[in-house]
Amino acid sequence: MRTMLQYFRTINSLTGYSVKKKYSNQRPAQKSSNTNVFTGQKTESSQTTWDPSNIFHCSADHKYAVVILNRPIRWKQELLLQIWKNAKIRVTVDGGTNRWITFLGQQGESVLSGKCKEYMPDIITGDFDSICPQILEKLKSNGAMVINTPDQNDTDYTKALMQLGAYSKNQNIQLDGVYVFADTSGRIDHIVANINTLYKSNHLLGNIKVINVASNSLTWLLQPGKHKIIIPNDLVEHSSWCSLLPFGTPVNCISTRGLKWDLENSTMEFGGLISSSNTYNGYPEVTVTTDTATIWTMGIEPLVKTVVDD
Numbered sequence: 304m305r306t307m308l309q310y311f312r313t314i315n316s317l318t319g320y321s322v323k324k325k326y327s328n329q330r331p332a333q334k335s336s337n338t339n340v341f342t343g344q345k346t347e348s349s350q351t352t353w354d355p356s357n358i359f360h361c362s363a364d365h366k367y368a369v370v371i372l373n374r375p376i377r378w379k380q381e382l383l384l385q386i387w388k389n390a391k392i393r394v395t396v397d398g399g400t401n402r403w404i405t406f407l408g409q410q411g412e413s414v415l416s417g418k419c420k421e422y423m424p425d426i427i428t429g430d431f432d433s434i435c436p437q438i439l440e441k442l443k444s445n446g447a448m449v450i451n452t453p454d455q456n457d458t459d460y461t462k463a464l465m466q467l468g469a470y471s472k473n474q475n476i477q478l479d480g481v482y483v484f485a486d487t488s489g490r491i492d493h494i495v496a497n498i499n500t501l502y503k504s505n506h507l508l509g510n511i512k513v514i515n516v517a518s519n520s521l522t523w524l525l526q527p528g529k530h531k532i533i534i535p536n537d538l539v540e541h542s543s544w545c546s547l548l549p550f551g552t553p554v555n556c557i558s559t560r561g562l563k564w565d566l567e568n569s570t571m572e573f574g575g576l577i578s579s580s581n582t583y584n585g586y587p588e589v590t591v592t593t594d595t596a597t598i599w600t601m602g603i604e605p606l607v608k609t610v611v612d613d
Contacts, residue, residue, distance in 0.1 A: 397429025
């Protein structure tokens with residue numbers, strides 16, 4: 304175990320409606336790719352492949368971290384606990400720690416008493432304006448690393464990714480991706496702030512892919528280039544929704560294949576065209592080629608059963 308001094312040296316080193324063309328029944332030829340379907344690492348063909356079903360499988364081959372933000376947790380307990388246990392690093396962020404302990408139910412008391420280490424976070428971060436002090440102290444005494452991040456120039460989410468990056472480097476833990484549990488109900492400024500962090504994530508974590516996980520959706524950032532998104536059959540059969548959203552700056556040229564309403568060298572911007580409430584055309588994959596970073600978000604209702612967390 305490296306010293307706390309070494310850890311903080313590591314963190315200090317970080318830099319801080321237009322016509323829509325329907326899709327043809329003829330599939331374009333796809334170049335072969337050995338892309339890692341979880342990480343989205345690029346191959347020689349410069350295609351990034353995403354397989355959103357991976358969150359439901361928790362294979363040991365997926366080296367990922369879990370981050371719990373201070374948002375309602377509406378996932379089925381059995382599924383989320385498995386995702387948590389298989390994570391390489393587990394982080395709770397400020398009041399998200401309270402929500403995590405509550406979500407655990409009786410097991411939460413065991414965590415606080417030090418008897419159930421597998422559900423204890425490795426790191427607790429935030430400015431600590433919403434966490435229960437007693438919970439914080441108990442988890443700290445049981446071995447959780449507590450990192451106060453009082454800087455108000457960044458959100459707790461952004462600062463948590465900074466700390467996660469430093470911790471993984473310090474502990475020599477290689478990560479492919481990060482699942483951030485951040486439900487999209489409630490305040491729109493919180494929702495947009497979480498999307499803003501996605502735009503920062505490449506600078507914070509490099510090629511580690513960050514996916515925001517809500518009770519009914521997955522959301523991530525598509526960097527400029529070509530992307531292949533593998534669509535689970537249940538989502539195709541249920542005509543589940545998906546969207547491409549150009550936050551911040553216009554997307555000057557974007558094309559898709561596999562959507563009911565495809566884009567062809569289109570420009571997207573707020574006040575103009577955006578591709579919201581789209582769906583799939585029957586094929587189990589979507590390709591997106593974009594010259595500008597843009598948000599991809601997709602409904603996963605058929606894949607997950609939600610529970611109400613008050």
